[in-house]
Amino acid sequence: MQFDLLGRTELSVSRLGFGSAPVGFLGTSQGQIDKVVATLLEAGVNLFDTAACYPGSEEALGHALAGRRDDVVIVTKAGHPCDDDAHGHPAFSPELLAASVDRSLERLKTDHLDVVLLHTCTLEQLEEGSALGALLDARDAGKTRFVGFAGDNEAAAFAAADAGVDVLEVSVNLADQHNLDAVLPAAREHHKGVIAKRPLANACWKDRDAQPGMYKSYADAYSRRLAAMEAEGLSPAALGHSGHVEVEWPDVALRFTLAHPGVSSAIIGSTSTVHTEMNLDAARKNPLREEAVERIRAAWQAARAARRGAAAEDDEGDDWKGRT
Template identity: 30%
Template sequence: MRYRTLGGTGIEVSAYCLGSMMFGAIGNPDHEDCVRIIHAALDQGINFVDTADMYSSGESEEIVGKALKGRRDDVVLATKVHFPLDDESRNRSGNSRRWITRAVEDSLRRLDTDWIDLYQVHRPDHSTDIEETLWVLSDLVSAGKIRAFGCSSFPVEDLVEAYHVSDRRGYGRFRTEQPPYSMVSRGIERSVLPTCQRLGMGVLTWSPLAWGFLSGKIRKDQPVDLTSGRAALAPHRFDQSLPANAPKYDALERLIEVAEGIGVTLPELAMAFVTAHPAVTSVITGPRTMDQLDSLVKAADLTLDDPTLDQIDEIVPPGTDLWDIDAAWRPESLTNPSVRRRPLADR
């Protein structure tokens, strides 16, 4: 397992990070089995574990807390805040000082720990001044409850704004960004990754297998079960009858050929591709079973040469998104028509 420094924090993390979104009701409800998977990952050299308060409404954090008893000092632990944990979201979500102050205490309790190594803002919240968010996160560092803080799936303009607010007001900085990145979701190569490099931010990417699309189990012109697993959560992403999905299924078959040509599996190729980018510090794996963990860790020592990366570039050009990169959040500028339409009287 290779190790890298996380965004100028001086903290060394494994190039693979164990993601725990699938631990709990949403994926694997067997707590003992999940604990065994976490222990197996640690035994194989992974020292970085990422979770979030909203994963299975806090259950994932509880499982991680159980697994890290007796091993906490050897693990870099990351969690996130932003999304509501239940239907009551009024003042129980977002990036306000009020909510973050409450949410961090709840996460510490569920994780059964005195501190969080990396506390991340799960998505932007344009109803809250970024200054307030950075202010409370900086206070949490001073209080010793968190060691560093970062963000997840922030557009580049929000990254730059946060950096300048931190510099102007003397607050701590976002040390990391956590964007989605895969062979079929390469949009962040346009500006997010270069900006993170310029700002000295660590990058831990999620969904390297594009929600299982690059798992090797999905093939063009073969039936896909849209009622279970990741496909059940977003069947439109996998439905081959939709014309919009044709380009990514065509790319899928060509990527499988690339993997076979160098004697690796498609998931191994997918994982090695993400870690090849110089801006990427660690790639988050999200196994639900022990077999999935083992298949992903196999690629930990795989290095792709330039001819192989050139082939991938030909199939999915750099900066191109064939996959709906983030279904969990879209900016108000796209979802709210009123913010992009002048009042009738002014048109």
């Protein structure tokens, strides 16, 4: 497993990380989570991402990582009220964020977190400053080593230039390329650590009926985008690959995300050890070659331009920005 420094932090993180949203939203059993995490740890993966509002995810990850705290980098996210939040504090208020950090420490069975991110707050909430200030207070109290922002578009661009932000978690994938131009250049300039979320674009090449649970609808926007890119001639075969698209697309997608300078790690939320092994195999390869990256970029730009033309005719907005 290859490693990279996470921006200006001293954290060395595996190029492939684990995202635990599906753990919560798909009701994955603890036994299965333990198997997936064990597979990742054995392969050298050390970055594990979760969030306070992913149901049961922090508790499950805390259990799966028991006894391995010194071997891993734990990232969690905060800001949204959870079902068990009895205090009634508003989203992204300092009081809710302070309580959320304490709860995450308990759930994850640790005395400190490595990174805590504001979980898709608005640009206005970032500009106001008290939400980030609450995380900086938690850092100063020794509860987390670094802080940052998870989200996309204008808010992520603002966070990339904010001196208090250490780490960004943004959408970067073949069907979600807005942040490559709108966020990553500023992140590199200001030495921010960048974690790419949704690197497999929610497996948008799958038929809708093959998507599990909430992802049947969650992947729709990406599926429409990929279909538009395929209409521009994009396919694994056009990129020099052959074989079944459900094997080739994940390989292409992950290696596309990891090909971009400044992306330290890409987090994937697999609940299957078979798919986990496939992702590990792709991550061990070199990033996608430059010609293939350029072809994917060109297909996205052409499809987006065509969509903008159609939107102008039917008064719909541009729906090709980063997906928060």
